[in-house]
Amino acid sequence: MLRPPLRRGTRNDVKQLFQQARSVSALSLFILLSLFAIVRAQAPSDSTAQVITPASVTGLTAIDTDNDHGHSITVKWTPSTDDGGGANTVLGYRVMRSRSPDGPFDDTVGMVPLGSTKYENSSSIEEGAEGFIPDYTDFYYRVDALTGDPAVFSTTEITGPVHSFGQWFNKGLIPVLFAVIIFTALTVVFVSAAKKGKELYVRPLAGIEAVDDAIGRATEMGRPILYVFGLGTASDIATIASFTILSRVAKRVAEYQTTLIVPCYDPIVMAVAQDIVKTSYMDAGRPNDYKEDAVHFITQAQFAYVGAVNGIMIRELPATNIYMGKFYAESLMLAETGVVSGSIQIAGTDEIAQIPFFVVACDYTLIGEELFAASAYLGREPLLLGSLKAQDYAKAAVLVLALFGILAVNFAADLEMDWLVGFKELFKVID
């Protein structure tokens, strides 16, 4: 699970790659077409005597693609009768476009294999990008049914005019909108209930309770505490949850006057962590004990970072290692080295592939969601506990809906409850 080394550049790279791919594919399309033509030229002449043009495509329509940013038109059709049946000669379809109904239709926008019934002619929103489709500009489309012989194809009636435009709401995301609204409402309700002083029960979590003991242990042994954020940046929610945990830990550390070491992978995480630790020391009334170098940056290369943190572990022999945040392949390296240096280890991550390694190698592991609950547990503030309650109710909703859904999917048709058959589709998210 090597993390891609450069996250920040990727979006541009992808865009570039995409553009390259477009030009490459346009070029190869041209080559393919000319190859068809060459073969055609080389073909023995007797075959031309019995040219059978395939049945043409019917029911051609072109409309603006729904739920998008515009610059896209969807062409739909009913396949030719010779597609997989009849004379069985159709190999694929070619979508042609023109600015005017009289043609010329020389703009091949796409080719799709047999059996296809639609094609989405879309472009990026950048003007000047390859194949850019301006919004509110009329286009006309034609679809050709192709055979193995490039000169033998049948064309359709022309459809159009059609123009593309952007929408203001993506209907495919309605389930997500509902989920977000309901969850926000739940959170607000329980948080305000908690504000009014309603007692909320939370079950104990071993990993959280270990944090306090671990800090005490470090104080007794006179050894430092190592807090690792992993490879997350400040834009990962796991890291943001980890910030809150650090603020609780740092406060205790400041009270007990233990040393805290926080090696960072991301500079913004470092900046935020410095603020947190500084404030915690100030709140504990010991601003002079705060050392800026306690929270320091190492490097943004995965294995160099791991090497450096392992070096710290071996040299400083921390009493406790706390790993909270996003971890990749380095999880096991850190945890195993921590065992060598004889530390108590507490870990929590939302990276599913790495949870098994922490479970195996660490003393306590916060599995997935428990990491996000940890800040509320450590703070014991009613406001934060209120949102835990909201999380639980959301889980209950998921369970009930899933149970209902699986019953509907399996039995609604047999029980002739037609209104239930489509229940599952209510939850479908379409991008």
Added chain:
Amino acid sequence: MNLFERFMKLDRRWIYLFLMAVCLLAYYSDFTVPTIQEKETGAIYNFIDSLPAGEVIFVAIDYDPSSQAELHPMTYAIMEHAFRKNLKVVFTALSQNGPGMADQAIHDIADSMRMEQTYNGVTFPEREIVNGVDYCFLGYKPYYALVITAMGQDFRTPFPSDYYGTPLDSLPLMKNVHNYDDISILVDVSSGNITDAWISYGQGKFDFPLALGLTGVMTAQYYPFLQSGQVMGIMGGLLGAAQYEDMADNPGLAKDGMRVQLLAHMVIILFILIGNIGYFAGRKNLKKV
């Protein structure tokens, strides 16, 4: 201090050293790992093995260097088996970086064919495999779905000439080979979704025997096609390749890898067992006290 307790306190560096030594030993040594022979791989081997000399098989090399470690051994095993049986091979590379892979494979196999070898008790003399006579590399074209359907009409439609620029008609091998009807089996060695196109556009429309060579992770997804009969055999990951090499009695890359894998796994399992025995023995001692 009894033996178990000593094991319980074993320093991890001994484990590392032991594992490294075992891996190196396995890599450089020459023993063979017996593999179980699953029927999914056996079906492919038996089919190719039963073909008479001169028949044509088709190998689609649809993977990139990133999955080379798992899939290269399959290509090598099948192609070498085919050449030793005097079968002809036509192959394509429909993934973008596939041609490099195919090129490398054919060079290595040609080298290996220059040596006399004995497989399953039969000695094959050394011979030179010739482009255009023993094999034909069609090359790469984009739009794999279209290419696959077009090849159903004639291989010449998408590939008028081969990868090296020679027109197909001038190649002796391709004289009588026009489309899927003229090949005995198609083996798709793939790491991506091109497999789906071979199943639906290729096998689904033109109905030829289709065998798959897949990466370990993908294998489970394609078992339904095996049950429905669309696919006649599947090789899954390094394990599948090793099984094929075993059946062909031609230990190669996969068996090399398997030796290390097997011994490393054995070492780890052994350590786990020792750890547990030590743990239980220690607990028993505690109870006595």
Added chain:
Amino acid sequence: MYKFAEHLFVGVSAGYFVIILWHNGLVTNLYGRLADGHIYFLWLDSAKWWYIFPAILGIMMFTRFSRKWSWVSRWPVALYIGIATGLSIPLEMANRVNRQLYAMMEPINWGGFIGNGWLDMGSGYSDIIIFVGTVSALIYFYFSKAHTGVFGSAAKLGIWTLMIGFGASFGFTVMARISLLINRIQFLDNNWKRNSFDFDNENFSAGYPVLFWLIILVFVIYAVSEFRKYLKNKGSAPVKSA
């Protein structure tokens, strides 16, 4: 020597990312957008003048060095976190909750309930095990309810499912990790053959093998020294007898 490699690695990689981010990030994403080939006064009349805002925000980060103005450096951090959290709410809801919920509602294969042979994953009972396992594992994650009674046994089933899953994926990863080792051995093997002795090879470069073998040497020496240290400690430390 391990320390040497470790520190060198840190320095070189940090410098590497400075350069990469400068050339591929700052120049393309900021300078490239502002400067479209002309020189402007403070770029305020540039074609994309609004890109001056993130630049100002970036510079705000440096107010951390001043005691008086350090509160300003919280603004860019606040924006950063605001954008990141806002982005993730609907995205995670869609990908992790809605889609998984949709995937849970699968028809059960009643026809092939027993399945085909030993432990068939397409069988009906497997479908039921998946569903029950997911539900009970979700119940395990309940925070505001004590794990007692029926609820407790469901949670217990949940943690069992989780543990089996963890064990399986651990076991599966062993193969991938050993493959890495094999790759490494093969690579070293080939390099040894190709780069150390094959001076006629056109790819041979004088600098490469030296540096490369230096690094290998570092690791070997480290391993040996650690072993010596270990053996020494073993002799000196009092061995407890049973």
Added chain:
Amino acid sequence: MRRQLPFFFVFLFGTFMVIQYFVPHEISERAKEFLLDWIIIIGIFALALGIWSLIHVSVDKINKRKPNWEYAFVTLVGLVAMIFFGFTANISVSWWTYFAALIVLLISLWLLVQGILGVGAGATRSKEKFFAGIGLALVFTLIAIFDKSWAFHFYTPEGLENSMFKHFFSDIMVPLQSTMFALLAFFISSASYRAFRARNLLATLLLIAALIVMLRFTPGPWGDLISKTSTWVMNVPNLAAQRAIVIGIGLGMVATALKVILGIERGYMGKG
């Protein structure tokens, strides 16, 4: 005001991004792109803070002669050399100018950093060091401006093609990286040796599942059975476990993000 404004920003931009997700229109697309550029640019500026921190820690180590202080030099040299090569074009003719330039740069930077850090610590002659550093850096810059062979390239990526830059990358970073990655095989073996003990029911389940999956490599009459079982374990109980964790994490993430946007959770600003 000073304390409240950041939280208002978080709320404002957070809410905007949530709404943006549901609006596919071109304008919202462009706004998102612009805001994501902000994140990138802020991150790059912040890297300077990170590098400053790295230098600060290293120099501090050397000044105070902490254990292993010698190695801090290695880090600093690696860092400066890499940055230097990354901004200079490939000058294959005169290698010695390279190293001369690098050494001058190192010394001037060293004096500068010592000068700056020394002022705070009250060390002697820190001012002299500081000015000497500035002087050297000035000389260096002047030569760099007027001598073409030392030319810097800040706005064109010629430095990425610099052969020393490439060598450092491919001969130090890449091999170290892959060696570290390969070491995982050892870590996984020792972890399984130490941790897979049948201590209780949960540990036993973990152990058995891992053993079954690992045993699929071993040949024998049980091979077929084991390989089927391991496929089943991977695709049935493992799938259930993963799905539950994914849903849990999703809800946890959304809850945390909501708390941040609504200002309930303020730990990330040092208040908690």
